[in-house]
Amino acid sequence: MTGVRLAVGIVALEFAAAVTGFVASTLLPVVAADLDAKDSLGLLIAGSTLGLFVALPLASRVLARLGPRGTLAAGMTAYLGGLLLAAVSRSAWMFALGQFTAGLASGLLAVFGISSAIRHLDDSLRIRVVAASSAMWIVPALVGPAATLGLEHLVGWRWTLLLPVPFVLFGRLLVVRATRGDPSPDDPPRPLLKTLSIPLGATCVVFSMGFWPLALAGAAITVVGMIAILPAGTARLRPGTPAALGAMVLFAIGYFGADSLITVLLTTGFGVSLGQAAIVLSAAPLGWAVTSLVATRFTSALFPFVGLSLTALGTAVLALGGSFTLALVAWTVAGIGVGLAYPGLYIRATTADSSGFTAAELATAVITAECVGQLLGRAVGGALSTSVTGLFASYSLFAMALAAAAIAARRSR
Template sequence: MTRAGPRSLAAGIVALEFAAAVTSFVASTLLPLVARDLNAEDRLGLLIAGSTLGLFVALPLASRVLARLGARGTLAAGMAAYLGGLVVSATSHSAAVFAWGQLATGLASGLLAVFGVSSAIRHLDDRLRVKVVAASSAMWILPALAGPAATLGLAHLVGWRWTLLLPVPFVLFGRLFVVRAARDEPEPAPRPLGRTLLVPLGAAGVVLSEGRWPLALTGAVVAGAGMVAILPAGTARLRRGTPSALAALVLFAVGYFGADSLITVLLTTGYGQGLGQAAIVLSAAPLAWAVTSLLARRHFPATGLGLTAAGTAVLAIGGPFPVALAAWTAAGIGVGLAYPALYVRASTAGSSGLTATELATAVITAECVGQLLGRAVGGALSSAGGLFASYAVFAVALAAAAAVSRR
């Protein structure tokens, strides 16, 4: 790689993260308009499921695609699937066709994510990777603040179908930088698929459960079994080094993203607040995460995760609105202190024996399946009347992540 290669790669990864943030807020903001236009108000689960399932399908297949197509071929295939999927969704006239288009975009996003992370593992030193992770977190600030309003304004002018294509220029811009740094490198023969296919199967059970929590929990267990097959040996036993860092990443995702998925329900149902106040609390943690990770000169995984656990535990106790706002903001600050260094530790091969592509797949799988588990467990507890109890569980998971991160 040339001297400009690492810089181009870093810029491309950050730009693609910005594109992912724009895509997320555009999709969530347009969902009511899409559902109404496609007469699918009672099929929201199907409209949402496509992109999530596409991501989980990509994870066990990514190493095979990279081995067969190489770096530039994978980038080309990913972009073709992404653009094709958006076009299918934007021109759809039924919920099923829209979901198939979203499945293609999710699949492409998964391939591009594995490629980006594996390239960063190969070509960026730890210090630069910490900066890239921090900058990537900060890329969610502007879309979080301006994305929904800008999306609704554009949809009012040109309709949701054209607005759905809004992320395309940002994705192309990121790909331009990444492709400058990309080069084909020999890939070892991928490991057998085997139980790794349980990941998309279990994910399907969770995202298509539509409130049926026994199905969601069963899907989470199945996805967890597939995750074990992807993560390096010794992860479940908390072996020191990369396996323990990956285990901490799973526990972090269970605790933080599980809590984040229910925060508006907690504020409106548990705290008796209005949707406006709940939205303020909802945005507090991710904004605090992004700003802290960008401005902090040093990062402390155990300390940060401990702070996040404490903030989540306060939410489990209850109290007035200012307490909830302060607690969830503190939780976001903790993530900002913890996440960049934890992510770099989890994506450093060490003695794990994994290739860069396998390690990238393991990192993304750990985080995504952790989110899935947290949301499934939280949904099951809250539906059984244990909304505050679910936050106690999330706090325990985060405290365990803090302890494991010390290994």
């Protein structure tokens, strides 16, 4: 029964994540224009992920100091406070600080279930959770961008930014109720300095503002930190579980980096309206969700490789520019590819093999891998996207990361 409750909580949080993602991506061009931050996109899109990563090594320490109730109260208060700060912001820096605070709170609250919950789910239930979580993106993909734009016209982007709050609080409370009887995790705390080196490096990339030595140094610091905290063999794509984790990092760099900037690319680089950009924005998550529901009913060792190759192809097409129709088709193909690849790749990355990793290590590692990839992809994409040429260059980089993920997926079999 506990496993089922945890699964329901995780699925509810995925729905909340879908709502949050569509609101943020749809509003990005509007926020950037209103805050005069078109040259500081990295500040707008990387703040929440930076906060999440800073929280990862602190969560267990805060839990030990404040206890479950105190951590829950602090996390909920910080989340609401951060979102309100972003909503009333008058500059990109204030908006980024608000998003950072909300991300930090989300990382603290994750101690109540995400990594520990995955450890309690057997393989059959985990694959169902993956499929159900993917399905949670269907409704937000269909109505999220249109509803966000409609609400933005009615009340402005600041009030619209608060739309995800009820969904996030509901999902988080479900997970808390499901795990409140569990003993406190006895896993050793994450290494503080090694883990914090990742957001430190990403911050250098975000704040580089076109100064390439600082951007390259920041990227190097992030990669070194990632190698230090992920399981041995991940950086070398050692066949088996390490290669699957490496593929997760590369996938997150390419896909989530591209997804975070898609509305800006279309409105600035393709010259389409925000309404048309919102339609394209929905295409990939919808393709991902529907294809995942089908892919989980079948098994094929080639699904991760083929799927990631399709995603790389769709992203590469976007890097060439073109029309609204071309962008819609390309991003739909990219989403279908993720739906085909993700379930099998996720199971490979969280299933112990002859390498000797424990379930706890893998549950933590797969979350870390995706977070590192998202952080690096958004930071680098935001740093590059200070011009139209930079936007298209960033999508070329995302496509190469996805192609590398496909190769890594072949080694994970």
